[in-house]
Amino acid sequence: MLQAIRVPVKELQRCSGIVAEDVVSNDKALLLPRGSNLALLDDxxxxxxxxxLISEGVEYINIYLHNNSDASLITSIQDENDYQSVPPYRQIDKSLAEMALYQINDIYNRIAKGEALSELYEPLLNTARVLTQEILESEAITLSLYKVKERDEYTFVHSLNVSLLSGxxxxxLLKGDSVTEKIVIGGLLHDVGKTRIPLEILNKPCPLTAEEFAVMxxxxxxxxxxxxxARITDETILNVTLFHHERMDxxxxxxxxxxxxIPVEARIVAVADVFDAVTTNRVYRSGVSLYNAISLIIKDTGKHFDPKVSRELVSALGLYPPGTIVELSDGNIAVVIACNEGDLFRPTVKLMGSWAEVTSGNGRDGKVVNLRNTPNLYIKxxxxNFSK
Ligand SMILES: [Fe+2]
Incomplete structure (x- = not known):
């Protein structure tokens, strides 16, 4: 089970992970919010x-460590008996993820051999139903995705990740478990057409030529x-498969x-598809960092991606894209108007007034503050979100 480790602040350089609990100063100002991803920060x-943190008297923070953290850090902390457990992020059940991978693998292989899909569909439907319940109960999805990524069958792992993230x-974004369930199934099957693409194109260890791309x-x-x-008639599933490469422009x-x-289900899967693809290592290139992947999604929002969907993704990763309404550490409400490259936790905001003023309709059209320049003012x- 994933556990948060209590890490000395002076050792932060040696670890990478997600902050497990809000870090607050003695006078209760939020210094580092829960969910912050340390992997996004450079040296x-x-x-x-x-x-x-040291100047505020903080000596330790609780972190869900990523696998690439310095292993000796974990050992040394445990040797000193200087760690504590805090509730873990919920993860997709590992055996369920394994079963889904097996089924996708089986379905894709059988279709490639020309077998019918119809009798394979029912077990996949049942798996998707359970996956959907797991996803709807999850507060954070990212760690589940990383866990599943430990395996290396790209197409199947990618399909499962797209399914989990889309779900x-x-x-x-949408109301109703049944539509989410259909999108989960659509995510699992969205690239099933690749079973009919010649393997020399599908597995080519370098970028495709124009002709090969046309086939793809x-x-x-x-x-x-x-x-x-296979007599699948559900429109949501069909739309995901047919339209997941459409672009807003x-x-x-x-x-x-x-x-x-473009059907909303396809707009959702388009974001999940690109996000997982660019963060995953392929034969001919290594995956970009999470920060660069988010930057890419933000840059192409409006042109390629639906702003509502990309905003939801970025929010799910614990960040604050433009349009997000936030509560600041001094209690005031503000709206994010621009991201600061290199520091997505400290965007530029426009102040709107106190919570009472905003909720009574008397919010101010206040001044613009770049939180990068205000060390004592943080997003709590x-x-x-203005888009909802
Ligand atoms: Fe695709």
């Missing part, structure tokens, strides 16, 4: 953070055909649909 930022986003672009339509042959494929003409938590 300079970690040094600044260390200095800040998580759908649970936040056929996979949504091929997948749609496979699902129809109409430059996607296969149909070049724009904006809201996100309280809403």
């Amino acid at each position: 300079r930022a970690i040094n600044i953070l260390k200095g800040k 998580f986003l759908a649970g936040k 672009k056929g996979h949504p339509l091929l997948g749609f055909g496979i699902l129809r042959e 109409g430059k996607g494929y296969p149909k070049g649909l724009t904006g809201k003409d 938590k996100a309280v809403g």
Whole structure:
């Protein structure tokens, strides 16, 4: 079971992970919010953070350590008997994830051999139903994704990750478990058309030529055909498979649909698909950092991605994209108007007044504050979103 480790602040350089509990100063100002991802901070930022925490008298923080943390750090802490457990992030049940992977593997292989999908569909449906319940009860999805990524069968692991992340986003954005369940199934099956793409193109260990890419672009339509042959008629599942490469600006494929003409389920899966793809190591390139992946999603929001969906993803990662309404450490409410590159926890905000003023409709159109320049003013938590 994943456990948070109590790490000395002076050792922060040697570890990477998610902050497990809010770190507060003696006078209760929030210094570092729960859910902050230390992997996003470079050495300079970690040094600044260390200095800040030490100056506020903080000696230890609880962290869910990533695997790439210095192993001797864990040993030395445990040797000193200087650790404590705190409730772990909920994770997708490991045997359930394994079963889903097995089923996706089996389905994709059998389709590649020309077998019918219909009798394989029912067990997958049952798995998706249980996965959906797990996802809807999860507060944080990212660690589940990393855990599953330890395996290396790219297409199947990618399909499961896209399914988990899409289900998580759908649970936040859409009402109703049944639509989320369909999106989970759609995520599992979204690339099923790749079973009809020649292996030399699918597994090519370098970028594709224009001709090869044109063949690859056929996979949504091929997948749609496979699902129809298997008598799958559910529109949500079919839409995910057919439209997950459409873009908001109409430059996607296969149909070049724009904006809201793209079904919302496909807009959700599009974000999950790209986010998982760019953060995963492939044969010909290593995955980009989480920070760069988020930057890429933010940069392409509006052009490629639906702003509501990408905002939900970034929020789920514990960050504050533009449009987020936040409560500051001094109790005032503000709206995020711009991200600061290199420090997504300290964006530029516009002050709106106290909670009472805002909720009574008397919020102010206040001054703009760059939180990067205000060491004593922090975001305490996100309280809403202008897009909802
Ligand atoms: Fe795809």
